[in-house]
Amino acid sequence: MQQQIQRLEIVSLAIATTSRAIVALREQLSIIEANHVLDIQSQTNEGGKPQYPNEDARQAALTLRLADDETYRQLTLRLRDTEFERARLNAEHDRLRQEFKLYVLDRQAEVMRASDGLPAGYPFK
16 A cells, blocks of 8 residues: 555656646747747838738748747757656556555455454443
């Protein structure tokens, strides 16, 4: 039983660690996106007018820039893998909790059988 509790603690800490990593990766991705957005919005043509005059054009330009940004792509892959790892750890955590609940129920049944179904302290309560 002690091993189950320790494993639950280890998995809980791993979930917290991956959650922090996910937040950090999302922050890095947001910074890269913000830099590209600012660059796109500040671009002008020869006449001094905005290179991308409407939101659709700016969004298309952003999509293309992000697709070409190797750092952004690598961070996106790391984010995907980290989110998958957190999901796996959550599933393992749920399984361990269920196994622990079953262990507790089995122990309670053993105690009840050992005491012939009488409550603890009977009849002197």
